[in-house]
Amino acid sequence: MEQVEITTAKGEGVWGSVRYQVSLDTRFSTYYDSAKTKNRTVVYYFLSFKSSKCADHRRFESEEARRLFMNESFSELSLAEILESKRERRQCMPSFRVLVGETVSSVTFVMDYLQLHLSSGPLNFYNWPAVATGHKRLQRSDVGYEDALCGFINRTITDVDELLDEGLKLEFADGSITVPLSVDKHFPCPEIAEFASRKGPWLIWQAGEPPFEVR
16 A cells, blocks of 8 residues: 655644644555555545644545534634645555564454454454465464464564455565455444554554445
């Protein structure tokens, strides 16, 4: 997955009693399949605001939703649009890349989900992943599945990606763990996976979140 972000406008406004510096950003996230023969781009619209004491942002699925939020939340809002020829395209690192370099310390099989204990916190899978080791690819119902997962203990994640045809894929030097992010309408949880990091943001993969829609 590749992410590019551009700032389209900057200005300031008052929210409550605090005056903020405000910027409008558009992010393009392009997802590929494992063969890189197909791709799909998802666009989100961000509102970032900061003062001398705090900073925050909001994400929206349309420019209209962002505009309505700004009109309802800010007073004295003044924005200057950045000319298209002056806009800079910035490459962004996907948030899930924080998993690279994490080491699996243990594997826990809970009744209805799987937990990998990583260096910075637990990674929970509520959709059971596929496991690839050597020339074998195992599903939960296959003989040797649990042993294969335990084989990743003391292994370090070397790469992470979100693929249209496979889902969230954790690569190791000697195999991979892949959790499908495209689920059917009977999937029991709102979340497919989550990473409760002690060092960074809490990552959550929601069922039906574009481009991995509920079937």
